[in-house]
Amino acid sequence: MDAHPARYWHALDDGRIQCDLCPRDCRLHEGQRGACFVRQMAGGKMVLTTYGRSSGFCIDPIEKKPLNHFYPGSSVFSFGTAGCNLACKFCQNWDISKSRDMDRLMDAAAPAEIADAAARRGCRSVAYTYNDPVIFAEYAIDTAEACHARGLANVAVTAGYIHPAARRDFYAAMDAANVDLKAFTDDFYVHQCGAHLAPVLDTLVWLRHESKVWVEITTLLIPGLNDSEAEIAALTKWVATELGPDVPLHFTAFHPDYKLDQLPPTPPATLTRARRIGLDAGLHYVYTGNVHDPEGGSTRCPACGQSVIERDWYAILAYRLDAHGACLACGHPIAGRFGEFNGAFGAHRVPVRIRSSQ
Structure with a gap:
């Protein structure tokens, strides 16, 4: 195109x-x-320059985005393009987000073709991911509208670095978002991401209080850079106070890559500690990721403590919610978007090629 x-x-x-x-x-x-x-x-x-061109398509479990409270167990049709408006030294998808080679965009697909492909394969939603979708907003919005016409939901996996006017248009087309809150200091954003913290916090507050988008947050904990107890305590307190206790927060493990390949991986104990700090701050749903931690990946009812969704990695082992997302043990509603659970997609991922008519 x-x-x-x-x-x-x-x-x-x-x-x-x-x-x-x-x-x-x-x-x-x-x-x-x-x-x-x-x-x-x-x-x-x-x-x-990347409208209608993708770095690839894949069907994933929704938990891989990660979204644990948005139609759990469903499959999501995922794609991205190339480039990014942040310059994170720790980027885990740097070969896509930092690409200056348009040949990486191997698949061409119009918005309607993406919606049709996702619907044919039984996906519940389409995710704009791998690189930040705000930079291909026009393509994402057009695709999201085509998906809505087919009854599909839309998911943005993003750093939330966007101006208010564009933000209104972009998120009006989205049903859910996982926002990367890279750290809780402006110094980290400036020196590790080439950006600033304040616009991201502003986006999160706007999403939570001014939109209908379901929001979850991910923070990648990097040893020595953003994993101190003081910073984690400040971050979790801010989420609880400014966004509320029902916004899920995912702490995930860093692995050495890109420009920070000299750092060690995040110890599992760091994630366990961060999860405890978040729960102590009053957050109802705090998760760990990129490590094997069934307890840290499972959802508990904040009212009775019952394990309502038991997970092992991206696999759902037990599901104890009704069709409205209420705990079967006590009836307390779990925050999120839920429907009839007819079994989980599972932990696998399925690469997809689209035969474009363009």
């Missing part, structure tokens, strides 16, 4: 244009690309 007209920009007096999608506010000359590498000034206007 050719470059697609992009939204969220304005012309400057000096002949450049400014991207208004995210707080980077990139100012571009003719032919120049933004920091995300996929939004470009062409012919005096902004275009999206």
Whole structure:
């Protein structure tokens, strides 16, 4: 597909244009690309160079996003493009998000083709993931609308680094989001991500209180950088106070990669400690990830303590909720989006190729 007209920009007096999608506010000359590498000034206007082009499609369990309270056990049709508007030194998908090679975009697919492919394979939702979907907002929004027309939900896996105007349009098309809260200090965001903390917190507050999007949060704990007890306590207290106790929080393990390959992996004990700090702060649902921890991956009823969803990695071993998401033991409603549970998709993932008509 050719470059697609992009939204969220304005012309400057000096002949450049400014991207208004995210707080980077990139100012571009003719032919120049933004920091995300996929939004470009062409012919005096902004275009999206990755519209209709993907780095690959795959069917995953929804828990892999991770979303533990959004139709648990269902399958999600996942895809991304290339590029990113953050510069995380620890990126676990750096070969995609930091790619400057458009040949990595092997699959071409129009929005309707993605929706059709997901529906044919029995998926409950479509996830915009692998790289940050806010940078391909136009493609994601068009695809989300096509998915809604087929009865599919939409999931954004994102760092939440987006300006308010674009944010309203983007999340209006989404039903759920897992937002990466990289750390709880601006120093970390500046030196490890090339960004700032405040816009992410603003997005989280807006999502929780001004939208209908189901929200879960993930924080990757990196040894020596964002895993101190004081920082974790401050983060969990902020989530409990500003977002409320029902927002699930996932603490996940770092493994050495990209520009931080000299650091050790996160010890499982760090995740267990972080989970305990979060629960002590009053959060009802705190999870561990990227480690084998059945207790840290399972959901308990905050009222009676019953294990309502038992997980081992991404596999669901037991499910004790009714169709409305209420605990079968005491009737207390579990926060989230639920429906009839007819068995889980399982822990496997299925690569998919789309035969595009484009």
